[in-house]
Amino acid sequence: xxxxxxxxxxxxxxxxxxxxxxxxxxxxxxxxxxxxxxxxxxxxxxxxxxxxxxxxxxxxxxxxxxxxxxxxxxxxxxxxxxxxxxxxxxxxxxxxxxxxxxxxxxxxxxxx
Amino acid sequence: xxxxxxxxxxxxxxxxxxxxxxxxxxxxxxxxxxxxxxxxxxxxxxxxxxxxxxxxxxxxxxxxxxxxxxxxxxxxxxxxxxxxxxxxxxxxxxxxxxxxxxxxxxxxxxxxxxxxxxxxxxx
Numbered sequence: 001x002x003x004x005x006x007x008x009x010x011x012x013x014x015x016x017x018x019x020x021x022x023x024x025x026x027x028x029x030x031x032x033x034x035x036x037x038x039x040x041x042x043x044x045x046x047x048x049x050x051x052x053x054x055x056x057x058x059x060x061x062x063x064x065x066x067x068x069x070x071x072x073x074x075x076x077x078x079x080x081x082x083x084x085x086x087x088x089x090x091x092x093x094x095x096x097x098x099x100x101x102x103x104x105x106x107x108x109x110x111x112x
Numbered sequence: 113x114x115x116x117x118x119x120x121x122x123x124x125x126x127x128x129x130x131x132x133x134x135x136x137x138x139x140x141x142x143x144x145x146x147x148x149x150x151x152x153x154x155x156x157x158x159x160x161x162x163x164x165x166x167x168x169x170x171x172x173x174x175x176x177x178x179x180x181x182x183x184x185x186x187x188x189x190x191x192x193x194x195x196x197x198x199x200x201x202x203x204x205x206x207x208x209x210x211x212x213x214x215x216x217x218x219x220x221x222x223x224x225x226x227x228x229x230x231x232x233x234x235x
Contacts, residue, residue, distance in 0.1 A: 039221050048208055048225035096219055100174040101161040
């Protein structure tokens with residue numbers, strides 16, 4: 001299985017400030033089609049996860065443009081340009097290059 | 113807008129079979145190119161993908177569960193189901209159903225999730 005490792009585990013942020021989360025995979029997520037099969041999800045407190053980005057950097061429908069993704073191969077980053085109070089929760093990266101799909105351990109973002 | 117709702121017993125005895133259903137509303141389970149999926153999350157642990165079913169591409173399961181898991185659809189009721197046999201305490205988790213949408217083949221992402229249903233395995 002592809003192992004996904006996230007850092008940091010906890011991320012306190014002031015509203016309006018930027019934030020970034022790292023995700024590393026044990027194998028390359030670069031498909032032969034040239035795309036990275038890496039997704040980001042946010043699980044707000046008491047809610048189900050919701051997709052933020054897929055194919056590494058493509059924002060899902062309705063996701064604000066303050067969320068962006070970068071990286072290729074085995075190292076990826078989720079960036080939030082200006083954190084809003086509603087961005088609190090646990091962020092997960094997930095690879096869908098090969099079954100079983102696997103998730104990172106999560107990064108808990110909270111407002112200072 | 114599609115909505116998914118899990119249902120099933122909240123408590124299952126060890127060695128018994130866990131059966132959950134996911135009722136889909138706002139869209140047909142048999143139309144489009146969707147991957148109907150199950151994911152679970154034990155308390156304090158990461159999300160674990162259980163498997164998925166596609167109307168034409170069949171099923172795919174997590175190898176760690178393959179011998180015990182079955183995912184199926186009931187198009188007449190517009191739902192899909194999860195069956196997990198020989199459960200143990202390690203199967204205690206919140207179980208989510210989700211829809212995988214094929215934005216650009218062959219990849220898909222999970223764009224709609226149920227609210228999750230907690231399942232405890234205990235005698």
